Amino acid sequence: MASGGVGEEVRNKQVILREYVSGFPKESDMSVRSVTMKLKVPTEDSNMSKAMLVKNLYLSCDPYMRIRMTKIQGPNLFTPFPLSSPLRGFGVARVLESKNPDYKEGDLIWGTTGWEEYSLVTEKEALFKIQHTDVPLSYYTGILGMPGLTAFAGFYEICSPKKGEYVFISAAAGAVGQLVGQFAKLMGCYVVGSAGSKEKVDLLKNKFGFDGAFNYKEENDLDAALKRFFPEGIDIYFEHVGGKMLDAVLVNMRDHGRIAVCGMISQYNLDKPEGIHNLMCIVYKRIHIKGFAVFDYFDLYPKFLDVVLPYIREGKIVYVEDIAEGLESGPAALVGLFSGRNVGKQVVVVSHE
Template sequence: MVQLKNKQVILKKYVSGFPRESDLQVVENFIELKKVPEGSNQILPKNLYLSCDPYQRAMMSNSFVSRFGSYTPGAPIHGYGVAKVVESGHPDYEKDDLVWGYAIWEEYSLVPSSHMLFKIEHTNVPLSYYTGILGVLGITAYAGFYEIGCPKKEDCAFVSDASGGIGQLVGQFAKLLGCYVVGSAGSKEKVDLLKNKLGFDEAFNYKEEPDLDATLKRYFPKGIDIYFDNVGGKTLDMVLVNIRIHGRICQCGMISQYNLDQPEGITNLAQLIYKRVRMHGFSASDYYQLYPKYLGFILPLIKEGKIVYVEVKVEGLENGPAALVGLYGGHNVGKQVVVIAHE
């Protein structure tokens, strides 16, 4: 039996308003690396990479309702990550297996096998990709755009938070299909990334657009066919004014609302009726059965260089709180990843 130090990131207290780095604390405990009891079905993974995702802000509040629930003050936060199995009491997982899925923000974890974990079979790509393009982020973008957006060639598509992990993929999927694609982001650097590296037809900095209705009419004079929404709020409200008849809204996230004690109201919902618009909220877990199909779709595109994927990495769990909180100030350009250990 070996006892190792085990760093953890815990939530100190429930958060109101914008989170601060001080709302999270890095502590050091110990964990015993011992053989998992046979029949327990528990798995002991060593975490390698952790994913920073906007939805985690909502889980810092005690009012958030989802299948995940809220974080517990004084306990480690959790999300998605990539890990290596140290010991396993489950027949489907063996020592040294690489997995992605549910991850607690600590160096080592003892988790039930009932938590969602996928074995990693393709290792000729960076393992960190399984926190994003080859993980839950990728299946979210794929299912949201293709299954809910029902895209057609020459559709006009709008993507908010387009430089984020999901938005950057949705925009490129749309371009591959032959759509006209516009993205919104929060800085000149991000707008340049969208237009010059990710292949969006147009992009704009929403912070510099005082009249969003006029902005959308400028970029979509004939209206929007597909809106992939990552932000909600005023952007969603103005899209409802500018969407076309039989338009589709893929409701993925509400990042503009997560830091508000009182969410903003939507005033243009009647447009759903007038224009016969389909607005569909979804979770990646609704579409996990498509994961093998998605891998068959995305891996050749990565290999052939037809998809650009932008990651931002920080080294060390102790830098995790700053990386996560930085999402809500728009500091990341691309997918934010925390590196705990290299395989």
């Protein structure tokens, strides 16, 4: 691992996108390279007037990154990754040099950074200073970072949960789903999740305290599976999957149910998205469906920490991470999200410093 002081020239290892992706991403769509860089914020570039040089410690593998690996057409929140440039995503880093008065050398931050050892980040990036270090720093890629805030905002702000309600979560063992389920249990809800392996189903029931869970790959009839767990219907659905799962859920929603649409991972690798047939259920059952993006809720972050940190410290919430060591492992870790290879939040360790 290259390491140097400010002003030195170092080799900066990077994960770059080689070509735009069609279908399921492959490790070969990316490559790892080393470039020479000076550990210094450029002073001649006006865009760098409040920039910081950071050393990346942990990187977050997130499904939305797949969308940015495609030449995007039509309405979208995201822009494509530039080819032959480092991927960008959420991570945890230490500040080496700062032109931003809000941050100083040695500060720990989480937010948008590059998939590389060292990054230049500007004030335009989503950045948060890490104030609490009595929990693992890697948690700021997950439970205390973007996925955690996503779970918090989606569940409490969009789903408006009430004690005793019936909650279903797809992709429930992932970075967001495992938290939504635990939030719901803490509220006194009945909670069921779906996942893609026996190991994940066991995790949902035995570690996260879900009332029930099923392996969607073993269910020939998703409608029947949902009726088995929700004979009285579903009040709240936290949507991560889309496609056939969403179609089955719509039939099983209760009147005035709420659906928070966080993502639709089953559709990301399809050239033509699947259609949904049961949309009239939205009318018949007066279902409230809302899509959301976490950056609309960044202002809730202080409130989120006030709620979640005590839960972590008191052991009322647990969190499972899947750790990949070294930047070289990044492509395989990211690709693994789409085959369900990860168990829990997928994190890439760049440096333990």
